[in-house]
Amino acid sequence: MTALLAPSPVQCRDHCGACCTAPSITSPIPGMPDGKPAGVRCIQLADDNRCRIFGKPERPAFCGGLQPSLEMCGSSREQAIRWLDELERATAPSC
Numbered sequence: 775m776t777a778l779l780a781p782s783p784v785q786c787r788d789h790c791g792a793c794c795t796a797p798s799i800t801s802p803i804p805g806m807p808d809g810k811p812a813g814v815r816c817i818q819l820a821d822d823n824r825c826r827i828f829g830k831p832e833r834p835a836f837c838g839g840l841q842p843s844l845e846m847c848g849s850s851r852e853q854a855i856r857w858l859d860e861l862e863r864a865t866a867p868s869c
């Protein structure tokens with residue numbers, strides 16, 4: 775009999791950091807009080823591409839809402855940056 779397995783959740787890739795660089799964030803980040811523009815590396819992203827404030831209340835809610843997914847993360851940092859760039863353009867205000 776074949777076991778029915780739930781799909782395993784996508785894990786964040788080590789040393790990626792694409793979703794902490796490509797999107798714009800409009801809420802304050804410690805060290806970036808106005809948030810950050812698209813394509814700019816978050817000041818809280820450490821050299822090993824881990825979030826320095828993960829789990830802390832000052833981490834923007836936006837960040838908690840970005841969960842790893844096959845669609846977003848793809849199979850490389852470059853794929854993730856491309857997908858996030860397209861999302862950024864698609865959701866940018868038109869004025």
Ligand code: SF4
Binds near residue numbers: 786792842
């Ligand atoms: S794009 Fe995906 S793999 Fe890359 S840092 Fe974000 S969640 Fe992790």
Ligand code: SF4
Binds near residue numbers: 817818819825833834
């Ligand atoms: S606060 Fe942390 S999770 Fe959010 S963009 Fe910066 S490094 Fe990434």
